[in-house]
Amino acid sequence: MKTGLNRYRLAIFVGILVLIVLLAAMAANLPSQLRELSRAAEDNLQWSITQIDTEFANLDAAISRQIATQSLPEENIRLRVDIALSRLAIINSGRSAEIFGDSEEARLLIEPINDFADAAIALSDAPGPLAGDALSEMQQLVSDVRPLVRDIALLGVRLGAEQAESRRTQFANQLTRTGGIAMALLVLMAILMIVLDRLLRRADHRDAELSASTKQLASTVTASLDAIVTANESGEIIDFNTSAERVFGWKRDEIVGLTMEDTFIPHRMRDAHHNGMKRYLETGTPRVVDAGRVELAALRKSGEEFPVELNITTTQSGTDTIFIAYIRDISERKINEQKLIDARDRAERADKAKSQFLTVMSHEMRTPLNGILGVLDLLKTTSLSEEQGRYAKIATSSSEVLLEHVNEALDITRIENGRLQLTFQDFDLADLMRGLMDVFVPLAQEKNLTCTLEIDATMRQRFHGDSGRIRQILTNLIGNAIKFTDEGGVHLHVSGINGLKSSSLRFEVRDTGIGIPKDKQDQVFDDFVALANSSGRQSRGDGLGLAISRRIARAMDGDVTLTKSEDTGSTFTLTLSTLSAVPEENTKSEPSDVAPPPVQPRNVLIVEDNSINRSVLNGMLTAMGHDVVEAVNGVECLKKADETVFDVIFMDIGMPVMDGIEATQRLRADRGPNAQTQIIGLTAHGREEFREQAVAAGMNRFHTKPIRLDALRSIFIELASGTPSRLDAEKFPEALTEMIDLLGHAKVRAVADTFFAELKTLIADLGDNAAHSDKTLLAEAVHKAKGAASLLGQTELQAKLGDLEHEARSDALGDLTAWADALVSSAQKAEQSIAKAIPPDSGTT
Template structure:
């Protein structure tokens, strides 16, 4: 009721303030009624018979009274106006306070409703730890009423305390596991000091939120992460063990097949031995892909940043793949843009791995035509683009993204027909991304493919490459060759060097063009036919100073150096830029091909092993009988004296015996995994013995099938000097022994 009357008054005041003329009329009417009533009563009393009425006195009195009344009325009117203004201000202020009070009450109700609706636990304690405020959620969790909690020191039952984190503003956060009627719950608390009333000490406000589900999820994720890490470690151990167990017999297969091919065999036996070696090489490549994928997946791939010759890398790749391509009657050629730096900074081994994979796939999926490796500047500064183009089967649009996935190929028919793990492109893409580069693909089904690898490679000033492109300006060069990849890239290179190049694919047309000008050189591809090439060279003698024949390594045995020839030189395909430049600028008047011409050698073909100045005494520690026999045969053929032991104890005893007799071994080839003492422990004991007594340090090379980086670190930490991977590469072994023999000879 009172609240209703109060609201009516407020509404009336608002109406009066909005319409001030209405209040003035009411006030004037009341004042007029009062004055009229008083005057009428006074006049009526004074005119009665017994009043002793004196007109003069009455007039004076009435005038005086009237004057006083006027003054009073004027004073009252002024006062009323002043008071009216004050009252209106007070009323407006009071009304604003009332409205503000309503707003505060409504805000308080909303805040309280919000706090209660959120379900967060809110408790405020004073400096003595007594509770001064709790919300319904805290009461429900504590299973006590608000009246019982206020003023008490109640604490929830603590089961486990989490770590406490402090913020710069003084707020602390921590998790607690508490006991409740429904079971243990995790509460995330946020605590901070707040001041409730001015002049009063600050109180501690604690806001808690139930994070049981989040905590359980985090713990489940942590357990899953631990299980995944354990699975990765188990996978790494399995890969290491499987790699070792596979590589050990594979070393014997490849090594023995190589030795077998070096012996006199019938054609049928040679075919079978080559098949064994080819199958072993294929198995080795599959193992390498799986290990590379495992390393990349585990994030253990490390990139080097060293200078390397760009053109040399590309030409080495083409020459390495040339035998495979030429065996399939395919051409493979390379071209490096002259605008690129000779030496760049990067990881040559990983880049070589990617380009070998792409070019090897191009050869595998190409039946006719060839493969081209083109290197040119990229679209960004310091970026170099490597293009691998082929004329193969092409890739369908829907398969172009799928082939970069793990264990995926273009289609099932491709996998069955061509084989492979489907990991090569996935590994290549991850390596290039690790180099901050990218791989793109343009292909059309049945029309070949182009893979473009773009990698940032900065120029290096520390390189040793000094190739200078020859100046062939105004010189005429005739290129007589089929319209192939090699011919087109050679014509492009000659044009960049300034030569006026004429490319002809017909012998008769070439003979007709010979008399038209004086030719600096005539280059003839022997693929047009041996007799036709020789005939054209004879016809070009009066018109061309240089007559050069081009052929593949397979045609080398057909050359007869002692037989007079019209050719002044020859080049082996795929061509190297340095060899081509040397042939076109070499001053020679020889009418025949020199048998000892250094330019006729295929740069990719290793030099014959030179006779050792002296044989080495080598201790071999190898527990596998086949591999021990292989090492004995290889070392004996290389002119060394091997001593083979089958376990670590025998190796250590043999080394100690030779050391005590004053005839130490020149080299120890140490297998890592052996019965009794392993290679790591034997090496440590040898190094400990040397540190105490010896001056000369025995070189120790690890022989292991373990390909993981951790194994290499273990070898070097034990004191080994090098690392030879199984299956053993005979060329690498011969190179290592050759370098050691030279070092010993110089020291002697």
């Protein structure tokens, strides 16, 4: 815009300049032309030319009179001739010659006239008087030349007039041109004036705008709630608005002219400020300038420092940089922030304290429970009356409930502390669901309920996820559903969407129970909420079950929600996302098929600081026929281990003086007599916390307290059979433990009994080869058994059944009798394992 205007102006100025030069050139030419015209040379010349004719007429007349009268002296005639001849010279010289120029017509006239002149001169200059014949001859010559002289005179007048005319025309043209240029100049000047006028008006307009915006800006600055301080390059304050006066306590008149450094910048920041300004002015690299809002501190006039939010921008005023700082007093906000942070910290501390309390409490409760359960177990080995036996059973059962509550509380804290570990593996969703049904259908039938499963066809495939956790959640949901339903049934619907990489699964557990009142619906997922149902019955396990389920589901990017609850029943929904499974690979696990040898007496060292626990464990082991030595901590353990070789060491993890981990490390490192001894770790803490440490220290097994008589028995059976000395799994598979948690010993016992009965039939059928001509039927039977084995945590059996199923489906079925033998040993081990977890006499209601 501006350059365009400039170019416009340049063009006009150049145009005017050119026109002025042209006009000057034209005008300079005009006077000389004017002078040319004002000269009378031509007029006089023409007069002279016309006079020739007159002279010749006079001469002619004079000669005629002389011939007639002889009255004039002869000299007079000669003079007349000379005068006439002198006129002829004009034709041949000077400006008149220019008039005739190259005219052919003139040449034709001038030649005979010049001939006449020569003849006349000869005659006039001849000796003797000019009279008589000579005079007559002269008269003849003159009368002959007169027409020519007349013609030349007329021609001269004509040519002269023409030339004058042409000169005048030329001059007129020149005048016209000059006038035209002058007009053009005027027009251009006028355009320039218009342009100037426009520029002037625009400048005026801008002036007005600028002044308006300046006023607006000034009022904005004054009215701003933020303090606005303007400073120049040397940090001198050049403006200070009303808010700044209020915030800093300085009056504008006092502070203007002082530097920011000397006034409101805190002493400790002055060097940094000084260097920052210097650096910015030298390098132009901003740090605080144009960096958006920055939180800093400032000083009030009273010397009080307060927090501010600062935003500095720069602007150019001529060559100077002007800094504009927008400053907000945020002391109040900071105070509020601090209050919020304090409140949050308090809340966090309280929450942490709660978790800590739960952890400690559960630990503290486990230790006495250890004693109670151990003593009760021991009590049952003595001879009791029927009534005493019943009391002992009730006491045991109550203690077990209490232990489960403690365990659940521990679960919650573990999940909240982020220690929940997920194990991802490929699994078949349909298998998993059928396994669940195998357990729950008989359970539902007991209450005359139906338990049905519906899986969308698209979901009958393999997924990658933590199937154990999914089963845990569904077990809880279905178990609760059956528990709170008195008639009708429970329905599990599995649906979902298969994605390319991940899939979304949806499990709906619908019951026809009593439902949950609207005002309680939000609470069911809270910790420690047990809703009393109409019958007033309240079972254990629902206190924390839903809360735990929801936490686990959320840990897997899913959720458990109550989607519908009314008088006619509730629907709990589990949603999950899983990865799509990689193609199934068949892994065969080597069966370890060793018959259990009889228990033999062992040398046992108990390292335990709690005297009750120590004596209970001692009592149990002694009752089993083992030799027992006690130590109260790690140091004593090392001392005793130095003297005697032990077969087994029970090592408490947490002990004063030296803990179990360190003692184990030393035993393993010392290469002493007990370097290879089986060490079984015991802890009252949760199941996971010390597992890794125990393995790393060199413990062979790991057990949570309270350790029960059954567990002790199985440990010694396995020791005798030389089974893995590596620490690989809990003695009681987690799946089984969960089932027991949920359903109680008796029901799991019943499920297990059914399972083993069916399994035995299956194995018997296998032995009778011919009975299984239909491979599909066989595969389905094996498949069903596999699902149940999985549910009961019998992984070895499950793996074998899986292999068999795979073979049955793949037409590569080998010798079924060999399979039958292999399954028999696995089934026996599984049965023993279940029997240990659920002693036939420990069933409770």
